[in-house]
Amino acid sequence: MQFLRQDYQFLLxxxxxxxxxxxxxxxxxxxxxxxxxLFMLISMMLPDLVSAALIVPMIVFAVTMPVALVIKRLHDSNRSGWWYPGFLILTAALDVCLFLLLKPQFAMIGSGVVTALLNLWLLVELGFRTGTRGPNQYGHRHVAEKSRGHAFV
Structure with a gap:
């Protein structure tokens, strides 16, 4: 279970x-x-006004954490973190094109399929493809402890 010993501030x-x-x-x-x-706890225990006030900072953190993970995985494959905003813009642009070119009901289906395929591609790139071996322009991998025998290191 050594792989669970992480520097979570760095990671997230x-x-x-x-x-x-x-x-x-x-x-x-x-x-x-x-x-x-946290969302379950807030929605069950706090009044609506307090819940709304706490949800905003949580959304900021909810956006920050996956972006930090994605950028560091892109760095591991020797790519700039700016690939991620480019990916989001590409996804949005393809969705807009579908809505401009197709009837609304077909555009919604097409948009869902395109978005799902692009997100699947991103998941494969980040979660399953090996990064650059050894140091690259973004430095060495940040490893809390040396892990042996794990398939995803």
Whole structure:
């Protein structure tokens, strides 16, 4: 269980450096569990006004964490973090083109399919493809402890 010993501030909130595939999946798992728990807790226990006030900072963190993970995985494959905004713009542009070219009902289906395929491609790139071996222009991988025998390191 050494792979669970992570520097979570680096993993989830910093945009520089590199992470392995295993660190990416651990980060996604921690993020999903934390936000599912917090959103449930806030929605069940707090009045609506207080809930709304707490949801805004949580959304900021909810956006920051996956962006930090994606950028560091892009760095691991020796790519700039600016590929991610480019990917988001490409996805939005394709959706707009579909809505301009097709009837609304077909555009919605096409948009869903295009978005799903692009997100699947991104998931394969980040979660399953090996990064650059050794150091690259973004430095060495940030590893809390040396992991042996794990498929996603």
């Amino acid at each position: 909130f910093e945009f520089e450096g590199r992470i392995s595939r295993l660190q990416f999946w651990v980060g996604l798992s921690v993020m999903a569990a934390a936000y599912a728990s």
